[in-house]
Amino acid sequence: MENIGVGMPFYDLGQTRVYPLLSDFHDLSAERYPVGFMDLLGVHRHTPTHTPLMHFPTTPNSSSSEAVNGDDEEEEDGEEQQHKTKKRFKFTKMSRKQTKKKVPKVSFITRSEVLHLDDGYKWRKYGQKPVKDSPFPRNYYRCTTTWCDVKKRVERSFSDPSSVITTYEGQHTHPRPLLIMPKEGSSPSNGSASRAHIGLPTLPPQLLDYNNQQQQAPSSFGTEYINRQEKGINHDDDDDHVVKKSRTRDLLDGAGLLKDHGLLQDVVPSHIIKEEY
DNA sequence: CGAGTTTGACCAGCGC
DNA sequence: GCGCTGGTCAAACTCG
Numbered sequence: 001m002e003n004i005g006v007g008m009p010f011y012d013l014g015q016t017r018v019y020p021l022l023s024d025f026h027d028l029s030a031e032r033y034p035v036g037f038m039d040l041l042g043v044h045r046h047t048p049t050h051t052p053l054m055h056f057p058t059t060p061n062s063s064s065s066e067a068v069n070g071d072d073e074e075e076e077d078g079e080e081q082q083h084k085t086k087k088r089f090k091f092t093k094m095s096r097k098q099t100k101k102k103v104p105k106v107s108f109i110t111r112s113e114v115l116h117l118d119d120g121y122k123w124r125k126y127g128q129k130p131v132k133d134s135p136f137p138r139n140y141y142r143c144t145t146t147w148c149d150v151k152k153r154v155e156r157s158f159s160d161p162s163s164v165i166t167t168y169e170g171q172h173t174h175p176r177p178l179l180i181m182p183k184e185g186s187s188p189s190n191g192s193a194s195r196a197h198i199g200l201p202t203l204p205p206q207l208l209d210y211n212n213q214q215q216q217a218p219s220s221f222g223t224e225y226i227n228r229q230e231k232g233i234n235h236d237d238d239d240d241h242v243v244k245k246s247r248t249r250d251l252l253d254g255a256g257l258l259k260d261h262g263l264l265q266d267v268v269p270s271h272i273i274k275e276e277y
Numbered sequence: 278c279g280a281g282t283t284t285g286a287c288c289a290g291c292g293c
Numbered sequence: 294g295c296g297c298t299g300g301t302c303a304a305a306c307t308c309g
Binding site: 124125126127128144 | 282
Protein backbone atom coordinates (compact mmCIF):
# COMPACT_ATOMS: atom_id res chain seq x y z
CA MET A 1 0.00 0.00 0.00
CA GLU A 2 2.82 2.31 0.59
CA ASN A 3 3.23 4.28 -2.49
CA ILE A 4 6.76 5.27 -2.47
CA GLY A 5 6.20 5.81 -6.05
CA VAL A 6 8.61 6.64 -8.72
CA GLY A 7 9.23 10.28 -8.73
CA MET A 8 7.63 10.69 -5.38
CA PRO A 9 9.15 13.62 -3.63
CA PHE A 10 10.89 12.90 -0.41
CA TYR A 11 13.13 14.53 2.05
CA ASP A 12 16.48 12.98 2.06
CA LEU A 13 17.61 13.14 5.62
CA GLY A 14 20.66 11.07 5.20
CA GLN A 15 19.63 7.99 7.07
CA THR A 16 16.06 9.07 7.17
CA ARG A 17 13.80 9.90 4.29
CA VAL A 18 10.38 11.29 4.75
CA TYR A 19 7.82 10.41 2.13
CA PRO A 20 4.26 11.49 2.09
CA LEU A 21 1.97 8.55 2.36
CA LEU A 22 -0.87 8.85 -0.05
CA SER A 23 -3.16 6.19 1.10
CA ASP A 24 -4.14 6.98 4.60
CA PHE A 25 -6.15 10.14 4.51
CA HIS A 26 -9.50 9.52 5.96
CA ASP A 27 -12.42 11.38 4.63
CA LEU A 28 -13.39 13.03 7.82
CA SER A 29 -9.92 14.08 8.55
CA ALA A 30 -9.19 15.36 5.13
CA GLU A 31 -11.50 18.25 5.60
CA ARG A 32 -9.95 19.56 8.67
CA TYR A 33 -6.47 18.43 8.66
CA PRO A 34 -3.91 21.15 8.44
CA VAL A 35 -1.53 19.59 6.05
CA GLY A 36 1.06 22.21 5.75
CA PHE A 37 3.80 19.77 5.23
CA MET A 38 1.96 17.66 2.74
CA ASP A 39 0.88 20.68 0.88
CA LEU A 40 4.37 21.89 0.76
CA LEU A 41 5.23 18.59 -0.72
CA GLY A 42 2.50 18.93 -3.22
CA VAL A 43 1.03 15.67 -2.20
CA HIS A 44 -2.58 14.99 -2.98
CA ARG A 45 -4.97 13.32 -0.69
CA HIS A 46 -6.37 10.05 -1.75
CA THR A 47 -9.26 8.15 -0.49
CA PRO A 48 -8.08 5.60 1.92
CA THR A 49 -7.18 2.18 0.74
CA HIS A 50 -6.04 1.60 4.22
CA THR A 51 -3.77 -1.07 5.40
CA PRO A 52 -3.53 -4.15 3.28
CA LEU A 53 -6.01 -6.81 4.16
CA MET A 54 -3.79 -9.64 4.91
CA HIS A 55 -3.95 -12.53 7.19
CA PHE A 56 -1.49 -12.76 9.94
CA PRO A 57 -1.32 -16.15 11.55
CA THR A 58 -1.08 -14.95 15.10
CA THR A 59 -4.14 -12.79 15.08
CA PRO A 60 -7.06 -15.12 14.67
CA ASN A 61 -6.97 -17.19 17.78
CA SER A 62 -3.97 -16.40 19.81
CA SER A 63 -5.90 -14.22 22.12
CA SER A 64 -9.47 -14.95 21.31
CA SER A 65 -9.22 -18.69 21.48
CA GLU A 66 -8.23 -18.54 25.06
CA ALA A 67 -11.04 -16.26 25.82
CA VAL A 68 -13.53 -18.21 23.86
CA ASN A 69 -12.43 -21.58 25.05
CA GLY A 70 -12.54 -20.17 28.46
CA ASP A 71 -9.99 -22.53 29.93
CA ASP A 72 -11.92 -22.24 33.15
CA GLU A 73 -9.99 -19.25 34.23
CA GLU A 74 -12.93 -16.96 34.43
CA GLU A 75 -14.09 -18.80 37.48
CA GLU A 76 -11.34 -17.44 39.61
CA ASP A 77 -12.22 -13.85 40.27
CA GLY A 78 -15.59 -13.69 38.76
CA GLU A 79 -16.72 -10.53 40.41
CA GLU A 80 -13.51 -8.70 40.20
CA GLN A 81 -13.18 -9.68 36.62
CA GLN A 82 -16.65 -8.49 35.88
CA HIS A 83 -16.00 -5.25 37.59
CA LYS A 84 -12.87 -4.72 35.62
CA THR A 85 -14.57 -5.58 32.43
CA LYS A 86 -17.38 -3.20 33.11
CA LYS A 87 -15.04 -0.44 33.93
CA ARG A 88 -13.00 -1.06 30.88
CA PHE A 89 -16.03 -1.31 28.70
CA LYS A 90 -17.33 2.02 29.82
CA PHE A 91 -14.04 3.67 29.34
CA THR A 92 -13.49 2.05 26.02
CA LYS A 93 -16.79 3.15 24.73
CA MET A 94 -16.13 6.70 25.56
CA SER A 95 -12.66 6.84 24.22
CA ARG A 96 -13.73 5.07 21.09
CA LYS A 97 -16.39 7.60 20.50
CA GLN A 98 -13.90 10.30 20.83
CA THR A 99 -11.39 8.77 18.57
CA LYS A 100 -13.91 7.80 15.99
CA LYS A 101 -15.10 11.34 15.77
CA LYS A 102 -13.38 13.95 13.78
CA VAL A 103 -9.79 13.19 14.44
CA PRO A 104 -7.45 14.54 11.85
CA LYS A 105 -5.08 11.93 10.60
CA VAL A 106 -2.04 12.06 8.51
CA SER A 107 0.35 9.39 7.43
CA PHE A 108 3.70 9.47 5.86
CA ILE A 109 6.54 7.18 5.15
CA THR A 110 9.90 7.68 6.66
CA ARG A 111 12.89 5.89 5.41
CA SER A 112 14.63 5.25 8.64
CA GLU A 113 16.42 2.65 10.63
CA VAL A 114 14.66 3.58 13.77
CA LEU A 115 11.00 2.89 14.14
CA HIS A 116 10.08 5.65 16.47
CA LEU A 117 11.18 9.02 15.23
CA ASP A 118 11.98 11.73 17.66
CA ASP A 119 9.55 14.50 16.86
CA GLY A 120 10.06 16.48 19.99
CA TYR A 121 7.06 15.13 21.84
CA LYS A 122 7.00 12.46 24.44
CA TRP A 123 5.12 9.35 23.45
CA ARG A 124 3.97 6.45 25.49
CA LYS A 125 3.40 3.14 23.87
CA TYR A 126 0.02 1.71 24.69
CA GLY A 127 -0.33 -1.13 22.31
CA GLN A 128 1.17 -3.31 19.67
CA LYS A 129 -0.56 -5.43 17.12
CA PRO A 130 0.67 -7.79 14.48
CA VAL A 131 0.01 -6.55 11.01
CA LYS A 132 -1.57 -9.01 8.69
CA ASP A 133 0.88 -10.68 6.39
CA SER A 134 3.66 -8.57 7.72
CA PRO A 135 6.41 -9.67 10.03
CA PHE A 136 6.50 -6.24 11.54
CA PRO A 137 4.03 -5.28 14.23
CA ARG A 138 2.22 -1.99 14.42
CA ASN A 139 2.92 0.11 17.47
CA TYR A 140 0.50 2.48 19.09
CA TYR A 141 1.71 5.55 20.89
CA ARG A 142 -0.04 8.28 22.78
CA CYS A 143 1.23 11.67 23.79
CA THR A 144 2.24 11.47 27.42
CA THR A 145 0.85 14.87 28.24
CA THR A 146 -2.27 14.21 30.24
CA TRP A 147 -4.67 16.52 28.50
CA CYS A 148 -3.29 15.85 25.06
CA ASP A 149 -5.00 13.14 23.10
CA VAL A 150 -2.73 12.85 20.15
CA LYS A 151 -2.00 9.35 18.99
CA LYS A 152 0.50 7.91 16.68
CA ARG A 153 0.74 4.62 14.86
CA VAL A 154 4.06 3.39 13.73
CA GLU A 155 4.72 0.39 11.59
CA ARG A 156 7.45 -0.80 9.37
CA SER A 157 6.58 -1.26 5.78
CA PHE A 158 6.40 -4.85 4.74
CA SER A 159 7.26 -4.17 1.15
CA ASP A 160 10.13 -1.97 2.12
CA PRO A 161 11.44 -2.79 5.58
CA SER A 162 13.64 0.23 5.54
CA SER A 163 10.56 2.42 5.50
CA VAL A 164 8.51 3.34 8.51
CA ILE A 165 4.88 4.30 8.17
CA THR A 166 3.83 6.83 10.75
CA THR A 167 0.28 7.96 11.26
CA TYR A 168 -0.54 10.89 13.48
CA GLU A 169 -3.99 11.32 14.87
CA GLY A 170 -5.18 14.45 16.59
CA GLN A 171 -3.50 17.66 17.41
CA HIS A 172 -1.25 18.55 20.24
CA THR A 173 -2.76 20.99 22.65
CA HIS A 174 0.51 21.92 24.19
CA PRO A 175 3.97 22.98 23.23
CA ARG A 176 6.69 20.47 22.71
CA PRO A 177 7.95 19.13 25.99
CA LEU A 178 11.46 19.20 24.75
CA LEU A 179 11.24 22.87 24.13
CA ILE A 180 11.91 23.43 27.71
CA MET A 181 15.07 21.54 27.59
CA PRO A 182 17.99 23.61 26.47
CA LYS A 183 19.45 22.25 23.30
CA GLU A 184 22.94 22.16 22.07
CA GLY A 185 24.04 25.74 22.21
CA SER A 186 20.83 27.07 20.82
CA SER A 187 20.13 30.37 22.42
CA PRO A 188 16.53 30.62 23.52
CA SER A 189 15.27 33.30 21.26
CA ASN A 190 11.92 34.85 21.96
CA GLY A 191 9.44 33.78 19.29
CA SER A 192 7.29 30.74 19.70
CA ALA A 193 8.46 29.45 16.40
CA SER A 194 12.01 29.60 17.46
CA ARG A 195 11.15 27.74 20.58
CA ALA A 196 9.59 25.06 18.51
CA HIS A 197 12.77 24.96 16.66
CA ILE A 198 14.68 24.12 19.74
CA GLY A 199 12.54 21.15 20.27
CA LEU A 200 13.51 19.40 17.14
CA PRO A 201 16.89 17.93 17.50
CA THR A 202 16.62 15.49 14.65
CA LEU A 203 15.56 17.88 12.02
CA PRO A 204 17.91 17.75 9.12
CA PRO A 205 19.16 20.79 7.30
CA GLN A 206 17.75 19.44 4.09
CA LEU A 207 14.31 20.16 5.32
CA LEU A 208 15.20 23.67 6.14
CA ASP A 209 16.73 24.16 2.78
CA TYR A 210 13.80 22.69 1.08
CA ASN A 211 11.33 24.89 2.80
CA ASN A 212 13.37 27.93 2.19
CA GLN A 213 13.25 27.08 -1.42
CA GLN A 214 9.58 26.62 -1.20
CA GLN A 215 9.13 30.05 0.10
CA GLN A 216 11.55 31.78 -2.13
CA ALA A 217 11.68 29.88 -5.34
CA PRO A 218 8.81 27.46 -5.62
CA SER A 219 9.71 24.17 -7.12
CA SER A 220 7.63 21.88 -9.19
CA PHE A 221 5.83 19.65 -6.79
CA GLY A 222 5.74 22.07 -3.95
CA THR A 223 3.72 24.61 -5.81
CA GLU A 224 1.51 22.32 -7.67
CA TYR A 225 -1.33 22.95 -5.39
CA ILE A 226 -0.96 26.66 -5.64
CA ASN A 227 -1.02 26.33 -9.36
CA ARG A 228 -4.13 24.30 -9.25
CA GLN A 229 -5.69 26.79 -7.02
CA GLU A 230 -4.82 29.66 -9.28
CA LYS A 231 -6.26 27.80 -12.16
CA GLY A 232 -9.49 27.65 -10.23
CA ILE A 233 -9.51 23.95 -9.98
CA ASN A 234 -11.01 24.08 -6.55
CA HIS A 235 -14.19 25.74 -7.60
CA ASP A 236 -16.22 22.63 -7.90
CA ASP A 237 -18.57 21.60 -5.22
CA ASP A 238 -18.06 17.95 -4.65
CA ASP A 239 -16.52 16.55 -1.54
CA ASP A 240 -13.12 16.77 -2.94
CA HIS A 241 -13.74 20.41 -3.28
CA VAL A 242 -14.02 20.75 0.42
CA VAL A 243 -10.70 19.16 0.82
CA LYS A 244 -9.17 21.33 -1.77
CA LYS A 245 -10.58 24.36 -0.18
CA SER A 246 -9.27 23.54 3.20
CA ARG A 247 -5.99 22.71 1.69
CA THR A 248 -5.97 26.04 0.02
CA ARG A 249 -6.58 27.74 3.27
CA ASP A 250 -3.98 25.66 4.90
CA LEU A 251 -1.48 26.53 2.37
CA LEU A 252 -2.36 30.15 2.31
CA ASP A 253 -2.37 30.29 6.02
CA GLY A 254 0.73 28.31 5.77
CA ALA A 255 2.93 29.12 8.65
CA GLY A 256 0.01 30.26 10.72
CA LEU A 257 -1.54 26.88 10.74
CA LEU A 258 1.62 25.10 11.23
CA LYS A 259 2.56 27.42 13.92
CA ASP A 260 -0.05 26.12 16.23
CA HIS A 261 -1.76 22.98 15.19
CA GLY A 262 -0.16 21.18 12.34
CA LEU A 263 0.01 17.48 12.74
CA LEU A 264 3.02 17.05 10.68
CA GLN A 265 4.37 19.96 12.47
CA ASP A 266 5.02 17.39 15.07
CA VAL A 267 7.61 16.01 12.85
CA VAL A 268 8.34 18.86 10.60
CA PRO A 269 7.42 21.85 12.64
CA SER A 270 6.84 25.42 11.84
CA HIS A 271 10.35 26.53 12.24
CA ILE A 272 11.25 24.80 9.07
CA ILE A 273 9.38 27.43 7.31
CA LYS A 274 10.67 30.05 9.55
CA GLU A 275 14.26 29.06 9.01
CA GLU A 276 15.47 30.22 12.35
CA TYR A 277 18.93 28.86 12.12
C1' DC B 278 9.89 4.07 42.88
C1' DG B 279 8.08 6.21 38.98
C1' DA B 280 7.79 6.08 34.12
C1' DG B 281 7.58 3.48 30.20
C1' DT B 282 6.87 -1.12 27.73
C1' DT B 283 4.85 -5.62 26.96
C1' DT B 284 1.14 -8.42 26.21
C1' DG B 285 -3.23 -10.80 26.65
C1' DA B 286 -7.91 -9.62 26.57
C1' DC B 287 -11.68 -7.10 25.06
C1' DC B 288 -14.92 -4.34 22.12
C1' DA B 289 -16.65 -2.05 17.92
C1' DG B 290 -16.87 -1.73 13.16
C1' DC B 291 -16.94 -3.65 8.84
C1' DG B 292 -17.29 -6.98 5.20
C1' DC B 293 -19.13 -11.18 3.67
C1' DG C 294 -25.59 -12.77 11.85
C1' DC C 295 -20.97 -14.01 12.17
C1' DG C 296 -16.18 -13.75 11.98
C1' DC C 297 -12.22 -11.03 11.31
C1' DT C 298 -9.50 -7.11 12.23
C1' DG C 299 -8.04 -2.80 14.20
C1' DG C 300 -7.71 -0.21 18.17
C1' DT C 301 -7.55 0.15 23.10
C1' DC C 302 -7.15 -1.10 27.96
C1' DA C 303 -4.69 -2.33 31.96
C1' DA C 304 -2.04 -5.63 34.79
C1' DA C 305 2.38 -7.20 34.92
C1' DC C 306 6.83 -6.37 33.95
C1' DT C 307 11.23 -3.77 32.99
C1' DC C 308 14.33 -0.13 33.32
C1' DG C 309 16.73 3.92 34.95
